[in-house]
Amino acid sequence: MDILIYGIVNSFSLALMAIGFTLVYGISRLPNFAHGALYVITGFGVWWFIHQLHLNYVLSILFALILMGLIGAGIYRFVLIRVRGMATSEIIATYALGLAILEFLRWRGFKGMTYTLPVFIEGSIHIAGVPIDLQRIMVIAIGIVVVSFMWLFTHYNKTGLALRGMAQDEHAAMMLGIDSDRMAIIAMAIGSILAGLSAIVLLPLGNIVVEAGYNVLILSIAVCIVGGLGSWVGAILAAFMIGFVQILTVRYIQSHFHMVVALLAIILTLILRPSGLFGRQKELEERV
Amino acid sequence: MKKKWFVGLMFVLFSVSSLTLLSPPSKVNAQGKPIIIGAPLATAFLYGWVAERAIKLAVEEINAKGGVTVGKEKRPFKVEVMDTRDLEPGVPVSDALLVVEKLILEKNADFIVGGPVRSEAALAAMDLLSKYKKVSILSTGVLTPAYHKRVESEYEKFKYCFRISGEVGWMVTGEFIPCLMGIKEKFGLNKLFIMVQDVAHARGGGDLVAKFAGEKGWEIVGKEVYPTGTTDYSVGLLKARDGKAQVILIWMDMPETAILLKQWYDLKIPALPFGTIVAAAEQPGFWKATEGKGEYCMASVVNAGNAPSNATPWTMKFVEAYQKKYGLEPEGYGTSSSYMAVYVLKDAIERAGKLDSDAVVTALEKTDLMGVYGRIRFNPKNHQIIPSIDPNEGAVGTIFQWQAGKRVVVFPPKIAMGEIKLPPWLKK
Numbered sequence: 164m165d166i167l168i169y170g171i172v173n174s175f176s177l178a179l180m181a182i183g184f185t186l187v188y189g190i191s192r193l194p195n196f197a198h199g200a201l202y203v204i205t206g207f208g209v210w211w212f213i214h215q216l217h218l219n220y221v222l223s224i225l226f227a228l229i230l231m232g233l234i235g236a237g238i239y240r241f242v243l244i245r246v247r248g249m250a251t252s253e254i255i256a257t258y259a260l261g262l263a264i265l266e267f268l269r270w271r272g273f274k275g276m277t278y279t280l281p282v283f284i285e286g287s288i289h290i291a292g293v294p295i296d297l298q299r300i301m302v303i304a305i306g307i308v309v310v311s312f313m314w315l316f317t318h319y320n321k322t323g324l325a326l327r328g329m330a331q332d333e334h335a336a337m338m339l340g341i342d343s344d345r346m347a348i349i350a351m352a353i354g355s356i357l358a359g360l361s362a363i364v365l366l367p368l369g370n371i372v373v374e375a376g377y378n379v380l381i382l383s384i385a386v387c388i389v390g391g392l393g394s395w396v397g398a399i400l401a402a403f404m405i406g407f408v409q410i411l412t413v414r415y416i417q418s419h420f421h422m423v424v425a426l427l428a429i430i431l432t433l434i435l436r437p438s439g440l441f442g443r444q445k446e447l448e449e450r451v
Numbered sequence: 452m453k454k455k456w457f458v459g460l461m462f463v464l465f466s467v468s469s470l471t472l473l474s475p476p477s478k479v480n481a482q483g484k485p486i487i488i489g490a491p492l493a494t495a496f497l498y499g500w501v502a503e504r505a506i507k508l509a510v511e512e513i514n515a516k517g518g519v520t521v522g523k524e525k526r527p528f529k530v531e532v533m534d535t536r537d538l539e540p541g542v543p544v545s546d547a548l549l550v551v552e553k554l555i556l557e558k559n560a561d562f563i564v565g566g567p568v569r570s571e572a573a574l575a576a577m578d579l580l581s582k583y584k585k586v587s588i589l590s591t592g593v594l595t596p597a598y599h600k601r602v603e604s605e606y607e608k609f610k611y612c613f614r615i616s617g618e619v620g621w622m623v624t625g626e627f628i629p630c631l632m633g634i635k636e637k638f639g640l641n642k643l644f645i646m647v648q649d650v651a652h653a654r655g656g657g658d659l660v661a662k663f664a665g666e667k668g669w670e671i672v673g674k675e676v677y678p679t680g681t682t683d684y685s686v687g688l689l690k691a692r693d694g695k696a697q698v699i700l701i702w703m704d705m706p707e708t709a710i711l712l713k714q715w716y717d718l719k720i721p722a723l724p725f726g727t728i729v730a731a732a733e734q735p736g737f738w739k740a741t742e743g744k745g746e747y748c749m750a751s752v753v754n755a756g757n758a759p760s761n762a763t764p765w766t767m768k769f770v771e772a773y774q775k776k777y778g779l780e781p782e783g784y785g786t787s788s789s790y791m792a793v794y795v796l797k798d799a800i801e802r803a804g805k806l807d808s809d810a811v812v813t814a815l816e817k818t819d820l821m822g823v824y825g826r827i828r829f830n831p832k833n834h835q836i837i838p839s840i841d842p843n844e845g846a847v848g849t850i851f852q853w854q855a856g857k858r859v860v861v862f863p864p865k866i867a868m869g870e871i872k873l874p875p876w877l878k879k
Contacts, residue, residue: 165689173683269495277736279709287717293689296717369682369710370740374539378680413686419649419676421683 165293166410172299174406175306176365180379181386181398182309183357189393190330191347193243194254197261198358199380204264205231205359206371210278220281228359235355236348243351244344265376278371280363298367305364309357310399326350330393378422385425389432390439397441404428485529486519486806488793489560491550491576492591493538493568497730498704501782502565502591502789503532508776509793520801528793531558537569538592538704547572548579555583561806564792568592568785570651577601581608584808586815589614590792591785592704594652594728594753596620599835606832610812613834615795615827616788617753617848619652621838623659626751626848627700627727629840630862631664634698634723638873644696644722645674646687646711648703656702656727664700672696677703684711688720696722697877704730709740716744721877726750733757733783738856747874749852755824755842755866756787758851758858762824762842762866769823780858787823795820795827822846841865 184198195201205227212223242260246252287296316323328336329346337343358379366375385405390397409424432439490506493499510528513519518527533554535547547567554560563585567573573593580587589598589612596618602609635641643664647657654676661671672694675687688711691699699715699722701708709731715724724747726732731740732750755762759770759780769790773781781787799814800806816831825842829835839845840863850862852871859869 165686165693169686169689277740279740279742281742287719294692294718294720296714298717299685369713370707372680372682372706374680375682378682410686414690417676418681418684418687419678421681422678 164291166407166414168290168293168295170403170407170410172295172302173410174403175303176361177382177386177406178399178402179302179306179309179357179361179364181383181390181402182313182395183354183361184383185387185390185393185395185398186313186357187350187354188387189395190326190350191239191343192333192393193239193247193347193351194250194257195238195351195354196254196258196380197238197264198354198383199376199378200261200264201231201234201355201358202362202379203268203371203373203376204234205362206280206366206375207268207273207278208359209280209363210371213280224363227363228356231355231359232352235351235353238355239344239348239351243347247344247347261376261380265373269373273371273373279369280367280371282367296368302364302368305360309360313395322349381422382425385429388439389428391441392439394439394441397439400440401428483518483521483524483526485527486521486562486800487558487560488528488530488796489551489554489558489563489585490530490532490565491535491547491554491563492532492566493536494532494534495536496538496568496704497706497734497783498568498592498785499534499538499566501784501786502568504777505773505781505786505788505790506530506532506564506793508773509790511776512772513793513797519797521806522804528797531560532565533558535567535569535572537567537572544569544572544575548575551576551579555579555585560585562796562811563587564796565590565785565789566592570595570598573598574601577609577612580611584611586611586796586808586811587613588792588796588815590616590789594619594622595655599830599833602835603833610834611808613815613829615792615829615836615846616785617838617846618835619656619659622727622751622753622848623656623663625838625840626850626862627660627725628663628667630850631660631669631698631725632667633862634725634871635668637871640697640723641669642672642695642697643669643700644672644691644694644698645700646684646691646703647674647676647701648705649676649678650704653702653704653728657700660700660702660727679705680707681705682707682710684714685718688715688718691722692718692720698723698725701726702728704728706731708732709737709745712737712745712748713741716741716746719876721874723873723877724748728753728784730783732853735780735782735858738853743856746853746855747872749850749861749871751784751848751850753784753848754788755847755849755860756790757781757783757785758849758860760849760860760866760868762847762849763821765821765823791822791824791827794822824849 187193187195208227209223212218246256282298283301284297287294317327325341386398386401390401412420412424492502510530514527518525533550535550536542537547567576570593645657647653708729729750732748733752737745752758756766756769799811803810803814819828825847828837837845851858851860861871
């Protein structure tokens with residue numbers, strides 16, 4: 164039973180981490196390698212709003228998310244727009260940006276275990292004899308809300324539909340009057356907010372550490388590659404696959420191999436099915 | 452006009468000399484060419500930054516009292532700290548070695564004090580220290596017995612390497628096992644679950660505790676090895692609960708261990724967290740960082756003086772001096788030992804009368820002084836500090852428990868300030 168419960172929690176954690184990354188790539192074909200750095204600065208941002216500006220928790224979260232949206236939009240408007248279409252340059256630019264942010268934080272002394280965020284609800288409950296803290300229940304609940312919201316947004320909202328249009332066929336969408344750059348800015352802003360949201364939900368379970376930025380990036384890439392780059396359904400499914408395999412590994416093999424699972428998943432996917440589980444476009448390209 | 456000018460000049464000279472003479476002794480600064488202490492430390496991590504702070508505190512105190520007497524002249528200490536980053540995940544050992552070499556060649560360090568902090572890096576640095584004949588006093592991080600065993604096996608080559616802090620062999624047999632036996636006797640607990648970080652000293656330490664505890668009647672119900680940087684321990688904790696563990700032995704030097712303790716509390720795992728090396732729990736800020744969820748967690752700070760106690764008359768003086776300068780109590784392993792390393796070096800240089808490495812090595816081997824954590828002497832064969840559970844006999848360690856927001860020393864008995872308590876959800 165603990166495998167089921169903690170497998171679901173771990174899967175939703177991975178889905179939350181990766182959904183922003185896959186959204187940006189799915190819509191604008193931009194690999195945002197600064198995703199992990201955005202995750203970490205959200206944590207430090209909320210901490211700073213609470214402890215330095217003495218704002219309440221909800222306001223701090225709100226301001227941090229708005230800030231993330233602006234940073235995401237800014238990254239596209241001032242950096243990525245100049246290298247758009249050059250895949251290698253996009254990766255280098257975003258990775259360099261992420262690296263600069265994380266190492267800057269480390270250099271400025273954001274280290275140790277002083278930086279923590281409070282849990283939303285204190286306490287724990289037992290489900291079928293398995294103890295679980297309420298913050299983890301919140302991870303599941305918020306994970307479901309975010310995934311549902313994103314589905315509704317992209318199916319019933321005009322901007323969401325335009326984003327989907329861009330994801331399906333950029334040229335056709337542009338012919339219908341959808342502004343590619345505007346959509347990319349929106350995608351980057353939403354992707355960054357989602358990175359921030361995952362940080363706000365997951366960081367109260369531990370500490371805010373710079374190293375988390377690198378881990379989140381690796382896990383997000385793993386989920387997106389296994390699921391098929393740009394495929395949301397694939398990403399959710401991959402999050403569940405990797406999430407459960409990680410928990411099974413910890414339970415029956417060793418905690419030591421926890422991170423290996425994600426890296427192994429990337430290697431196996433690239434060898435056996437390079438397009439991932441739901442990467443249809445790539446699959447078609449491969450067939451041609 | 453000339454007379455007025457002369458009177459004015461005399462007045463200025465008199466004022467300056469009076470100010471110099473009347474200023475308190477703490478303001479006296481040493482003259483002469485500085486003796487450079489190179490400190491290769493992982494400054495982003497507890498064991499690095501505490502060592503940096505402690506070395507600087509000792510240097511400041513020594514310089515304020517006139518510096519080091521080298522032969523007939525007084526010379527001040529000067530510290531050059533460089534970040535080895537050797538506690539960060541994925542940083543190769545070679546990076547730390549480059550830092551040590553840079554300190555020797557570019558900063559012209561006369562002595563090396565502090566690190567490297569990670570065992571693997573420190574072991575590799577021994578050859579470098581031997582090549583440049585630089586006396587090094589290791590004072591933080593490194594706990595592997597391989598360090599002093601190497602000195603013993605190739606004395607002529609590695610005689611420049613000393614360690615003034617603890618090592619795993621003694622800590623396990625002389626401190627952790629006796630403390631565990633005390634818990635067994637007092638509370639009737641005998642099931643142990645081991646959680647260690649995937650680094651040499653922790654893996655080795657965990658195995659050693661398992662071996663000796665097993666021989667002493669403890670049942671080892673499981674063992675988990677976590678990669679550096681792990682942020683989720685919930686499944687491992689559930690394994691401990693399912694195995695009916697009563698004590699969880701933790702050996703980790705990463706800051707993320709605070710998460711483990713928070714999760715232990717949130718899941719109300721019915722086992723006492725016995726931290727051997729738990730960098731996160733050592734720090735005074737741990738209580739706030741875990742919002743009090745770390746209560747009952749035990750941790751070793753390796754040497755006395757890293758948490759308040761009355762081990763020697765110097766212990767609380769050091770604690771207060773550190774608190775005055777940095778605004779908080781000594782933060783953990785590497786603080787008192789790095790502080791003492793500078794004083795021991797001063798003492799050895801003064802007895803040697805020169806900075807020559809071989810002469811200082813000979814003087815260090817004859818060190819015998821009462822320090823912050825007991826009597827400080829080195830084993831002349833392997834250059835490891837001589838440990839004890841009595842501060843009058845040797846260097847004493849410290850195991851404390853978090854109780855109501857305070858680090859209460861519970862072991863060894865000679866310096867204990869309180870008794871071990873069990874979490875309420877563990878009591879039968």
